[in-house]
Amino acid sequence: MSTSGVIKLADYVDKLLEGDRRSAAKIITLIENDLPGKEEIIRRVYPHTGRAHVIGVTGPPGAGKSSLIDRLVGTLRAEDLRVGVIAVDPSSPFSGGALLGDRIRMQEHALDRKVFIRSMGTRGTLGGLSRATKDVVKILDAYGCDVILIETVGVGQTELDIMHCADSTVVVLGPGAGDRIQAMKAGIMEIADLFVINKCDTADVTRIKNDIENMIDLSPLARDWRPPVLKTSAFTGDGIGGLWERLQAHKAFKISSGRSALEAEKLKAELLEIMYGKVMERLSTGGLSNGKMKEMIDSVLERRVDPYTAADTLLEKLICFREGA
Amino acid sequence: MARKIRVLVAKPGLDGHDRGARVIARGLRDAGMEVVYTGLHQTPEQIVEAAIQEDVDVVGLSILSGAHMTIFPRVCELLKENGAEDIMVMGGGTVPEDDVKELKNGGWAKEIFTPGTTLETIVEWINSNVNTD
Numbered sequence: 001m002s003t004s005g006v007i008k009l010a011d012y013v014d015k016l017l018e019g020d021r022r023s024a025a026k027i028i029t030l031i032e033n034d035l036p037g038k039e040e041i042i043r044r045v046y047p048h049t050g051r052a053h054v055i056g057v058t059g060p061p062g063a064g065k066s067s068l069i070d071r072l073v074g075t076l077r078a079e080d081l082r083v084g085v086i087a088v089d090p091s092s093p094f095s096g097g098a099l100l101g102d103r104i105r106m107q108e109h110a111l112d113r114k115v116f117i118r119s120m121g122t123r124g125t126l127g128g129l130s131r132a133t134k135d136v137v138k139i140l141d142a143y144g145c146d147v148i149l150i151e152t153v154g155v156g157q158t159e160l161d162i163m164h165c166a167d168s169t170v171v172v173l174g175p176g177a178g179d180r181i182q183a184m185k186a187g188i189m190e191i192a193d194l195f196v197i198n199k200c201d202t203a204d205v206t207r208i209k210n211d212i213e214n215m216i217d218l219s220p221l222a223r224d225w226r227p228p229v230l231k232t233s234a235f236t237g238d239g240i241g242g243l244w245e246r247l248q249a250h251k252a253f254k255i256s257s258g259r260s261a262l263e264a265e266k267l268k269a270e271l272l273e274i275m276y277g278k279v280m281e282r283l284s285t286g287g288l289s290n291g292k293m294k295e296m297i298d299s300v301l302e303r304r305v306d307p308y309t310a311a312d313t314l315l316e317k318l319i320c321f322r323e324g325a
Numbered sequence: 326m327a328r329k330i331r332v333l334v335a336k337p338g339l340d341g342h343d344r345g346a347r348v349i350a351r352g353l354r355d356a357g358m359e360v361v362y363t364g365l366h367q368t369p370e371q372i373v374e375a376a377i378q379e380d381v382d383v384v385g386l387s388i389l390s391g392a393h394m395t396i397f398p399r400v401c402e403l404l405k406e407n408g409a410e411d412i413m414v415m416g417g418g419t420v421p422e423d424d425v426k427e428l429k430n431g432g433w434a435k436e437i438f439t440p441g442t443t444l445e446t447i448v449e450w451i452n453s454n455v456n457t458d
Contacts, residue, residue, distance in 0.1 A: 021377060021378060022377055022380075022407065022408060022409060025377055025378055025379070025380035026380055028380065029328075029331075029380045032329075033328045033329065035328070091359075092354065092355070092357075094355075095354065095355050095356065095357045096329070096357045097353065097354035097355060097356060097357045097358050097359060097360065098354060098359045098360065099350055099351065099354045099360050099362060100359060100360060100361045100362070100379075101361075101362050103361060103362075103363045103364075103375060103379075104362065104363055104364035107363070107364065107371070110363075110370075110371040110374055110375065111370055111371060111374055116378055117375075117378055118378055118379060119359075119361050119379055121329075121359050123329075
């Protein structure tokens with residue numbers, strides 16, 4: 001980013017709030033790289049957030065998540081809604097680089113000024129999103145997006161971060177998912193607010209649909225909201241309108257069933273995550289004087305203190321923990 | 326820690342030979358960069374819009390069709406129109422030496438790599454031309 005300095009930063013936030021896409025893009029870069037100014041930006045932007053319907057789209061690689069999103073964006077644009085898309089692809093654990101290819105399948109809306117698509121690498125996070133995703137959602141929300149679609153990396157069973165990030169989570173499966181369904185019962189199959197069996201133009205998906213319905217019948221989580229199991233084809237466009245209807249129904253359900261309680265749960269998770277990050281940062285940047293650390297290591301080495309007690313003692317110093325406080 | 330370099334690798338126009346572009350994309354990924362690849366048959370408008378939204382440092386245009394004297398200037402003009410002329414434009418493909426000179430002198434491309442260039446050369450060029458502070 002060829003920009004630095006506090007004044008510039010404030011300009012960018014003002015322009016973001018006016019709906020300027022280059023400012024949105026620049027701010028996202030700053031947040032993704034955890035650069036100085038990030039917290040200041042979130043502070044300023046936060047009062048302007050909380051309006052967008054955040055929809056997570058997850059599922060195994062090749063299920064058709066990107067193509068489905070491309071179609072869904074079309075439906076949303078027909079209603080003149082402003083749409084943000086965050087497409088996450090894996091970063092290499094070796095080079096740290098990433099090939100971000102989700103845009104290839106989202107070309108339909110490449111020139112639509114009311115669609116903002118941003119690709120992100122996971123950058124070492126294992127839950128199917130990147131660490132910055134939640135904050136990027138805030139930026140697109142403040143930018144004015146009515147709906148924000150988040151595409152996770154192609155997931156296996158336990159990349160579940162999306163459930164803490166989205167209002168509605170869509171699990172997309174392909175017609176070949178049948179054999180995997182048994183194995184997937186815990187984890188990803190539990191976080192779906194909606195199931196989508198995509199590519200239904202290529203195969204008979206009745207059996208898979210029945211398998212999932214049976215699984216939901218037995219789920220203790222599905223009492224108030226029963227996740228619908230929808231058939232779609234991103235290729236023909238079949239079922240996409242129905243998907244949007246059910247997503248809206250899910251949002252209405254959440255609001256009617258005490259959204260604030262659910263929001264509070266999500267916020268608690270977010271706060272804990274931020275606190276965890278800050279504690280880790282202080283630990284690794286030597287928030288403890290090296291002397292204290294060394295002293296404690298010596299004590300452990302000489303068997304005067306055990307590692308757990310040593311860790312407790314150091315942590316208490318770090319976060320000024322007081323009993324009963 | 327230094328900021329991660331982001332590159333858009335784009336295939337403009339009608340030419341469908343993207344093996345080179347994919348090799349470059351892969352090579353840059355392995356050099357630790359984040360590479361956005363948008364597929365074949367992109368218009369300059371699509372390329373510039375993607376570059377802005379993705380906030381890339383560099384746009385790499387892969388052209389083997391002979392359309393380089395049209396496409397490079399067009400992409401640069403559009404970047405400028407959108408206040409994004411700080412995004413660097415480089416290219417690769419079958420571009421004659423005289424045209425390379427003209428494009429570079431005209432400010433339409435910061436660098437153009439022709440067949441035979443090693444991945445190392447390109448990676449090194451990007452690393453030394455992008456400011457990651």
